Every structure is written in C-alpha cells, then in structure tokens.
Amino acid sequence: MTLLRHTQGGEITERQALTINPAKTCQPIGAMYAALGIHRCLPHSHGSQGCCSYHRSTLSRHYKEPVMAATSSFTEGSSVFGGQSNLLQAIENIFTIYQPDVIAVHTTCLSETIGDDIPQIAEKASEKGLIPEGKRVIHASTPSYVGAAPTGFANMTAGMVKYFSQSTSPNKVAGRVNVIPGWVEPADMREIKRIVAAMGLESIVFPDTSDVLDCPQTGVHEMFPKGGVTVEQLRAAGDSAATIALGPVCSGPAAVELTNKCGVPHATLPLPIGLEATDRFILELRKHNGGIVPQEITDERGRLIDLITDMHQYFYNKTAALWGDPDQLVSLSELLLTVDILPKYVVTGTPGKKFLRQMGDVLQDRKSEVQVRQGTGADLFLMHQWIKNEKVDLLIGNTYGKYISRDEGIPLVRHGFPILDRVGHQFFPTVGYRGAIRLLEQILEALMQLQDVECSEERFELTM
Amino acid sequence: MISVLEQRASQIHQDGNSPFAMDCEKHSVAGSVSQRACVFCGSRVVLYPVADALHLIHGPVGCAAYTWDIRGALSSGPQLHRMSFSTDLREKDVIYGGEPKLYQALVQLIDHYRPKAAFVYSTCIVGVIGDDVAAICRRVEAEKGLSVLPVHSEGFKGTKKDGYQAACTALFQLVGTGATDDISPLSLNILGDFNIAGETWLIRNYYERMGIQVVATITGDGRVDDIRRAHGAALNVVQCSGSMTHLARMMEDKYGIPSLRVSYFGLEDMSRALYEVADHFGDGQVQQRAEELVRDEVAAILPDLRRYKKVLSGKRAAIYTGGAFKAFSLVRSLRTLGMKTVLAGSQTGNREDYRLLRELCDEDTILVDDTNPLELAKFVQEKEVDLLIGGVKERPIAYKLGIGFCDHNHERKIGLAGFEGLRQFAREVHSTVMSPVWRLVPRRRRQLAASQANSLSTENLRPSCAGECSACDLPHCNIPAGQEILL
Numbered sequence: 001m002t003l004l005r006h007t008q009g010g011e012i013t014e015r016q017a018l019t020i021n022p023a024k025t026c027q028p029i030g031a032m033y034a035a036l037g038i039h040r041c042l043p044h045s046h047g048s049q050g051c052c053s054y055h056r057s058t059l060s061r062h063y064k065e066p067v068m069a070a071t072s073s074f075t076e077g078s079s080v081f082g083g084q085s086n087l088l089q090a091i092e093n094i095f096t097i098y099q100p101d102v103i104a105v106h107t108t109c110l111s112e113t114i115g116d117d118i119p120q121i122a123e124k125a126s127e128k129g130l131i132p133e134g135k136r137v138i139h140a141s142t143p144s145y146v147g148a149a150p151t152g153f154a155n156m157t158a159g160m161v162k163y164f165s166q167s168t169s170p171n172k173v174a175g176r177v178n179v180i181p182g183w184v185e186p187a188d189m190r191e192i193k194r195i196v197a198a199m200g201l202e203s204i205v206f207p208d209t210s211d212v213l214d215c216p217q218t219g220v221h222e223m224f225p226k227g228g229v230t231v232e233q234l235r236a237a238g239d240s241a242a243t244i245a246l247g248p249v250c251s252g253p254a255a256v257e258l259t260n261k262c263g264v265p266h267a268t269l270p271l272p273i274g275l276e277a278t279d280r281f282i283l284e285l286r287k288h289n290g291g292i293v294p295q296e297i298t299d300e301r302g303r304l305i306d307l308i309t310d311m312h313q314y315f316y317n318k319t320a321a322l323w324g325d326p327d328q329l330v331s332l333s334e335l336l337l338t339v340d341i342l343p344k345y346v347v348t349g350t351p352g353k354k355f356l357r358q359m360g361d362v363l364q365d366r367k368s369e370v371q372v373r374q375g376t377g378a379d380l381f382l383m384h385q386w387i388k389n390e391k392v393d394l395l396i397g398n399t400y401g402k403y404i405s406r407d408e409g410i411p412l413v414r415h416g417f418p419i420l421d422r423v424g425h426q427f428f429p430t431v432g433y434r435g436a437i438r439l440l441e442q443i444l445e446a447l448m449q450l451q452d453v454e455c456s457e458e459r460f461e462l463t464m
Numbered sequence: 465m466i467s468v469l470e471q472r473a474s475q476i477h478q479d480g481n482s483p484f485a486m487d488c489e490k491h492s493v494a495g496s497v498s499q500r501a502c503v504f505c506g507s508r509v510v511l512y513p514v515a516d517a518l519h520l521i522h523g524p525v526g527c528a529a530y531t532w533d534i535r536g537a538l539s540s541g542p543q544l545h546r547m548s549f550s551t552d553l554r555e556k557d558v559i560y561g562g563e564p565k566l567y568q569a570l571v572q573l574i575d576h577y578r579p580k581a582a583f584v585y586s587t588c589i590v591g592v593i594g595d596d597v598a599a600i601c602r603r604v605e606a607e608k609g610l611s612v613l614p615v616h617s618e619g620f621k622g623t624k625k626d627g628y629q630a631a632c633t634a635l636f637q638l639v640g641t642g643a644t645d646d647i648s649p650l651s652l653n654i655l656g657d658f659n660i661a662g663e664t665w666l667i668r669n670y671y672e673r674m675g676i677q678v679v680a681t682i683t684g685d686g687r688v689d690d691i692r693r694a695h696g697a698a699l700n701v702v703q704c705s706g707s708m709t710h711l712a713r714m715m716e717d718k719y720g721i722p723s724l725r726v727s728y729f730g731l732e733d734m735s736r737a738l739y740e741v742a743d744h745f746g747d748g749q750v751q752q753r754a755e756e757l758v759r760d761e762v763a764a765i766l767p768d769l770r771r772y773k774k775v776l777s778g779k780r781a782a783i784y785t786g787g788a789f790k791a792f793s794l795v796r797s798l799r800t801l802g803m804k805t806v807l808a809g810s811q812t813g814n815r816e817d818y819r820l821l822r823e824l825c826d827e828d829t830i831l832v833d834d835t836n837p838l839e840l841a842k843f844v845q846e847k848e849v850d851l852l853i854g855g856v857k858e859r860p861i862a863y864k865l866g867i868g869f870c871d872h873n874h875e876r877k878i879g880l881a882g883f884e885g886l887r888q889f890a891r892e893v894h895s896t897v898m899s900p901v902w903r904l905v906p907r908r909r910r911q912l913a914a915s916q917a918n919s920l921s922t923e924n925l926r927p928s929c930a931g932e933c934s935a936c937d938l939p940h941c942n943i944p945a946g947q948e949i950l951l
Binding site: 026048055110113 | 494495500525530549555558568591623838859906908
C-alpha cells in the first residue's frame with residue numbers, strides 16, 4: 001500500500017489559494033527558538049494557548065529537550081478588548097514564579113490583528129512596578145500571516161539588538177566580532193564559536209542555543225539552563241569591531257540593525273554549510289585577525305577536500321530534491337554542486353526577495369536543469385508531483401519528506417527543522433568543514449545503503 | 465510543600481488530611497507555562513481520524529503545519545486525513561478577508577480528491593477578521609453536492625474541551641443522513657477511540673466476537689458513510705468521555721440512543737466495559753460470549769503480567785494526562801502491576817473527575833489540575849517517582865530528571881487499549897522503569913550511593929531489579945546475581 005497515494009504526477013495545476021503539505025511554518029516558532037538562545041530568558045507567546053503549545057511541542061520533538069515558554073492564554077474577552085490585561089498579568093506571574101532575567105514576547109496572528117501594542121504594554125508593566133529591577137521585557141512582532149519561521153527568528157534576533165545593544169565608544173573593540181549564526185542547531189552554534197576561537201578572535205554569538213537545547217543529563221530539570229547569550233554580551237555587541245551575519249534571511253536584519261544603531265560594520269554571508277561557504281566565513285574572519293588561518297583550520301579544510309575526492313565517483317550524475325529554509329537551501333545547493341550532485345528541485349515556502357537571486361548565483365550555468373519554487377504553491381505536494389514526473393536519487397530536508405521517501409523509494413537525508421523522527425541530529429554540526437564532512441558522509445551512506453538493499457544478488461559486492 | 469503560583473494553589477491537592485476541595489475547569493493563568501492547547505487543537509485531534517473526509521484548515525499556515533499527521537490515528541483504507549491542507553492566509557487576506565481563498569481552495573480540493581465530506585476548521589484569525597465560513601461551506605455544499613461542515617474552532621474561544629464540542633457539533637450534522645435498514649438490534653457505535661496504534665480495530669473485534677454489530681467508529685478509522693448512519697445503532701459506547709460525551713448526548717436527545725461511559729484501559733475497566741455492554745443488551749448469548757472472551761483474553765496475558773508485576777512491585781508513578789478519565793484507568797493498571805501512583809493530574813479534568821480520582825488514589829497522592837513543568841518536576845522529584853506517564857512535552861522533562869517515561873498520548877506506537885494493550889503497557893513500563901540507563905544518571909547515582917552507605921546488601925546496589933533479576937527473564941534484567949553495579 002502506498003502511503004500518500006493521494007499525490008499523482010502528470011500535469012501540475014497552479015494553486016493560488018491552497019497550500020498542501022507545507023514546506024514552511026509560521027513566524028512565532030522562529031521567534032521562540034531565537035529567544036531560547038538568550039541566557040535566562042523565557043519566551044512568551046502573546047496569543048492563544050494553542051500557539052505556545054504547538055511551538056513547544058514541535059521544538060521538543062526536534063531537540064528532545066524540555067522547551068519552556070509562557071503564553072498570554074487569550075480568551076474570547078481578550079480578542080474583543082485586547083490582550084493588555086493578559087500580558088500584564090503574565091509579566092507579573094512570570095517574574096514572580098519563574099524569575100527569568102528576560103521575557104521575550106512575540107506576537108501571533110491574533111494579537112497582531114486586534115492591534116496590541118507590546119512596547120506600550122511593557123511600558124505600563126514597568127510603570128506598575130511589575131518588572132523587577134534589572135529585568136527586561138523585549139518583544140518582536142511576528143504575525144503568522146507574514147513571512148515564515150525564519151523571519152520570526154530574524155525579527156526576534158533584531159529585537160535583541162534593538163533592546164540591548166549599545167555603542168559606548170566610537171572606538172570598537174579590535175579582535176571581537178559578533179556572529180549571528182542563523183537558525184541552525186545548537187551544535188552548529190557551538191561549532192561556530194569553536195571556529196571563531198580557533199581563528200584567534202573573541203566572539204559574541206547571538207542567539208546561542210548551545211547549552212540550552214543540547215544540555216547534559218544532570219538529573220535536574222533546569223528551567224533556565226546555563227547556555228544562551230547574556231544580556232551583558234548583547235549590550236557589548238554594540239562595541240564589537242564587526243558583525244558577521246550568517247544567512248541573509250535569519251541573520252541579516254539584526255546585523256543591519258547593529259550597523260544603524262551602533263555603527264558596527266557588518267558582512268552578510270551565506271550559512272557556512274559546505275566548502276565554499278565555509279571558505280567565505282573563514283576569509284571574513286581573517287579580515288579581523290591579521291590574516292592568519294591556523295593550521296588546525298587548514299587541516300580541517302584539507303580533510304574535507306580529501307573526503308570529497310574519495311567520494312566523487314559515487315556522486316557523478318546524481319540528482320537531489322531539497323526543501324526547507326532559504327538560507328539552508330542556498331548553501332546546501334552549493335555544496336551539492338561542488339561534489340557533482342545536481343540540486344534538481346528546490347522548494348521553500350518562506351517568502352523573501354533575495355532567495356531566487358542567490359539560487360541563481362549558486363546554480364550559474366546549470367539553472368536550466370533546476371526547478372526552484374518559492375512562496376505560494378511552493379510546498380511538498382508540488383515537490384512530490386515533480387518527483388513523480390521525474391525522479392531524483394536523493395532527498396534532503398526535514399522529516400516531512402519521509403512520505404515522499406517511502407512512496408518513491410528515495411533515500412532521505414534529514415536536515416533542517418523539524419526532525420521529528422530521529423534522535424542525535426541535534427549533536428552534530430553541519431556548518432564548517434567538519435560539518436560538511438558529516439553531511440557528505442550521511443549523503444553517501446544513504447546512496448550506498450539503497451544500492452546494497454536494492455541491487456541484485458549477483459551485483460551485491462563487499463567493496464565499493 | 466513546594467511553592468506554586470498563588471492563583472494555582474487551589475488547583476493542587478497535596479495533603480491527604482486536608483479537606484478535598486480542588487479547583488479545576490479554570491482558564492489557565494496568563495504567564496503560566498501551561499501544558500494545555502487550544503480550541504482548534506481539540507477539534508483537530510477529534511476529527512482528524514475521519515480518513516475519507518477532507519480536512520481544510522482556514523488560517524495562516526502554522527495551525528496546519530503543526531497538526532500535520534501528528535497523531536498516529538490509523539486508517540484501514542484512505543489516508544487523505546494524513547495530508548495537510550491550508551488556505552495559508554497572508555497579510556492581504558487578513559485585510560481583505562479570506563473568503564475568496566477558502567472558496568477557491570475548497571473547490572479545488574473537492575474536484576481533485578472527491579472526498580466523502582469536508583471539514584473546514586476556523587482558526588483564531590478567522591474569528592477576528594469575520595469570514596463567514598458557514599456561508600462559504602453552504603455555497604460549496606450546494607455546488608458540489610457533498611457535506612461541507614464548518615468547525616467553529618477559533619483557538620481563543622475556550623479550551624481544548626470546547627474544541628471537542630465544536631467537533632461533535634460538526635459530526636452531528638452528518639449523523640442521521642444515512643440508511644439504517646440493515647442494522648441489527650444488537651449494535652453499537654464506538655465513540656471516543658481514535659485508533660492510535662490500531663486500538664479501535666482491537667475493540668471492534670471484541671464487540672464483534674460478542675455478536676454485536678459495530679455501526680460506526682467515531683472517529684478512529686472513521687468513515688463518513690458510517691457516521692451518517694450511526695443513529696441506527698442501539699447503543700453509544702463512549703470512551704475518552706471528555707471528547708465525545710457531547711455527541712452522545714445529542715444523539716440521545718434526538719434519536720433516543722442510550723450511552724455507556726467506558727474505558728478500555730486496564731483489566732478491570734476493559735472487562736467492565738464488555739460486561740456492561742452485554743448487560744445492556746440483556747442477551748444471554750452475548751453475555752456468555754463476553755464472559756468467554758474476558759476469560760480467554762485474561763488467561764492469555766496473566767502469566768506475562770505476573771512476571772512484570774514481580775519486578776515492578778513497589779515502583780512509584782506520576783500521571784499527567786489530557787483528560788482525567790484516562791488517569792483513572794492508568795491508576796488501576798499501575799495497581800495491577802503492583803505500582804503506586806503518587807501524583808495524578810490532567811489538563812482538562814472536572815470536579816467530579818478529581819473527586820473520583822481522589823477516591824481511587826492513596827491518601828497521600830498529589831492531585832494537580834493544569835500543571836506546569838516547574839511544578840511537575842518538583843513534585844516528581846519530591847515523590848521520588850520511577851515513572852512519568854504523559855505526552856510529548858513531558859517526555860524530555862522525565863528524561864532530564866532521570867526517570868522512566870511512558871507516552872499515553874498521541875505519539876505512542878503501541879496500542880494500550882484492551883487486554884493485549886495491558887500486556888503492552890506492562891512491557892512499556894518495564895522497558896523504561898527497569899532500563900539500565902538510569903544507573904548513569906547523577907541524581908540516581910547519588911541516591912544509590914546514599915542507600916549503599918545505609919546498607920551494603922546487594923539489593924541496594926540494584927536500582928533496577930531489586931535483586932530479583934535472576935528470577936526473571938525479561939530483556940533488561942540480565943544482570944547476573946551478585947554482580948555489583950559501578951557507582
């Protein structure tokens with residue numbers, strides 16, 4: 001029995017009013033994830049109870065960690081009279097019982113539409129003495145009908161700058177860079193910090209979910225684990241020598257905000273997934289450390305190239321289908337082309353102007369062989385239809401691709417968010433040279449495993 | 465006692481000596497890290513298993529994305545319910561209204577899939593921008609000639625329970641529209657089982673073995689045409705009372721169908737369900753078949769249960785469920801396994817539920833309504849539990865505390881209903897409570913070290929097997945007798 005036999009190939013009808021099996025989700029979850037990357041911060045969902053519950057569940061399923069967030073628990077009354085009293089009560093309760101340093105409020109479709117003004121409510125909370133000395137309430141506007149999860153991440157990250165970063169002197173701190181890592185795994189954030197340190201630079205990475213969503217087992221449930229960027233660091237980000245934004249969608253707005261507010265120059269790079277993208281990151285870091293690349297990093301790069309040469313013959317003529325967030329897709333596509341795999345189909349539900357241009361830059365002379373779709377109608381149903389019409393060898397994306405994988409017998413390399421059906425992914429970075437090694441190992445494993453399972457007995461061989 | 469949110473104090477019953485006066489059915493306190501969800505969530509989980517219907521979510525994409533195939537409600541036929549359909553409202557739709565999009569999406573989907581009926585779920589935003597969803601449904605229904613049912617599930621309009629009610633209201637529009645001529649007087653509908661891991665199939669099989677015709681399963685492995693003729697059944701058997709009582713009541717009022725409230729979890733409750741159904745019909749043959757069935761099924765699982773009980777006796781459990789009714793069965797089932805329930809709570813229980821729970825549990829069992837992770841973690845530690853039973857948000861908390869976990873909610877892959885379900889429940893509990901991995905957990909290690917200091921007997925060195933390992937042949941109990949565990 002074919003699962004999802006409800007999808008057929010053939011002629012593809014345009015859909016303007018309908019999304020089937022989305023390749024995106026709404027803004028607030030991105031804001032919640034970003035806010036978890038602030039030390040001792042409780043994300044707060046200003047809307048109905050369900051939003052908060054869904055976001056927490058989805059984040060929990062992916063990271064296999066408790067995810068703490070509060071909600072304004074809107075009622076029928078709040079939808080008529082506004083959510084001010086809910087938020088005031090929430091702020092009071094949260095600081096009384098959970099005692100975070102920061103409450104990071106994000107809005108929802110409901111609270112945006114009824115027009116709640118969060119800064120004004122926070123001001124009122126402050127006047128009423130509901131915000132204890134030294135504690136802060138910050139916010140990001142994240143209506144669910146605008147953007148998608150990555151833009152929610154971007155808005156909350158920009159909010160961190162708006163609320164906290166300060167320029168205390170025209171002389172910036174040499175040798176200290178801000179890195180905005182984008183929506184990547186806690187392990188990726190950890191790896192980015194390692195790389196920057198290996199380059200001999202001091203870094204302020206924000207948000208930083210390492211040691212928040214990849215905590216060691218200690219036998220204790222910490223409401224606020226030890227990780228996360230501190231308010232002090234966020235403040236100091238305004239004095240750093242430069243900001244490197246990794247991924248224009250997720251990290252660009254915060255970097256621009258830092259430039260405008262504090263005069264910290266920024267460079268926006270693609271996510272450092274794959275050889276070339278990591279090269280760009282290293283080259284950018286080199287501008288701040290006197291031009292040195294330590295042997296450690298050079299060796300990592302060398303090992304990656306060594307691996308690629310070992311693998312290249314198995315990748316020849318292979319094709320892949322990719323879906324997920326724009327920042328991820330651009331870098332993944334580049335990595336695939338580097339190793340001679342064609343990213344034949346690329347789909348993201350997340351809107352944003354830069355994506356198609358960036359994809360064009362990456363694809364260059366192979367544009368005509370690739371289908372890229374973004375925004376309305378760009379969903380996994382469309383992807384499945386494309387694949388029904390012409391198959392690929394490999395799927396790369398989140399768990400939602402498993403239906404296509406099963407239906408078409410195409411191996412799936414799980415990447416991106418969410419991964420709901422595997423454990424362990426949260427510990428392995430895919431950024432940097434070492435991350436690329438991990439990713440390529442997974443890709444080849446998927447292809448070879450399929451060959452070993454499907455080939456005829458006489459073709460079954462011990463060696464590659 | 466631990467500190468709790470002041471406004472929540474009355475929703476917790478901690479002390480066996482104090483008079484029992486628990487508050488519940490309250491709206492969650494704003495700012496609470498509640499484990500609850502919304503109206504839409506309630507409607508979505510109840511209706512979703514109707515497998516040959518179209519489920520279109522009218523709103524921004526999130527509500528559809530988060531509920532895409534999250535509940536393992538199996539279907540023996542169509543899989544249409546496992547797709548995610550959304551009108552994906554954008555800013556301009558919010559300004560100008562989402563009705564044109566809804567109409568277009570419905571028409572496109574109905575033309576393409578030819579479903580038996582369509583459910584259209586309203587989300588928060590729809591309630592605020594004022595789309596007339598019912599009018600669009602009527603229009604499409606007239607044009608396409610199939611039932612298009614609005615589900616009034618705007619998230620802010622109450623709790624998950626109100627979502628159940630909205631779902632029942634939608635279902636009730638289907639009931640009474642099908643032919644009932646071939647329905648036996650010995651017939652029933654199964655209400656409130658969602659076929660998680662195939663449970664509806666098992667229960668249906670029991671009734672059929674008793675000689676009773678099952679007309680409709682609502683909604684596990686549900687079909688529109690069965691629901692249409694559900695009014696022809698002689699009895700509604702209602703499980704998960706929270707979600708389906710409303711439908712049963714409406715069917716009783718309009719069609720005079722009586723209903724029985726049952727639970728399929730645990731030996732006592734499962735047997736009682738079958739006996740009560742048999743007694744309801746008062747048919748000697750059905751009663752005799754029920755007795756035989758219970759005897760055979762119990763005999764088949766008893767040896768295993770005895771083995772598990774031997775190892776699990778004295779272990780302590782905490783239960784946090786969605787509905788309270790499930791908690792009753794769990795307390796009984798744990799007792800069958802020799803385990804003690806030291807904490808019990810639910811997201812949506814009512815006063816009567818908690819009174820029953822109070823009676824069922826021990827004097828010192830803590831009862832909580834609509835708890836939050838902080839409370840849960842503190843109680844669980846304070847009571848030194850070995851097992852937490854809960855849903856997706858509770859699992860990582862249990863593991864962080866270093867205690868076993870059993871999912872009794874959407875995500876479980878093992879049927880826990882019926883007699884076979886109890887055996888599987890015992891196996892699940894055993895697999896996690898007795899797992900050797902807890903020996904690695906620092907808190908447990910400290911406890912073990914403390915108990916080792918008190919007594920040097922080998923028993924205390926065995927956190928998992930209480931010295932009985934050699935007596936049992938279960939997967940995790942393979943520690944040779946006398947072997948010490950490295951602390």
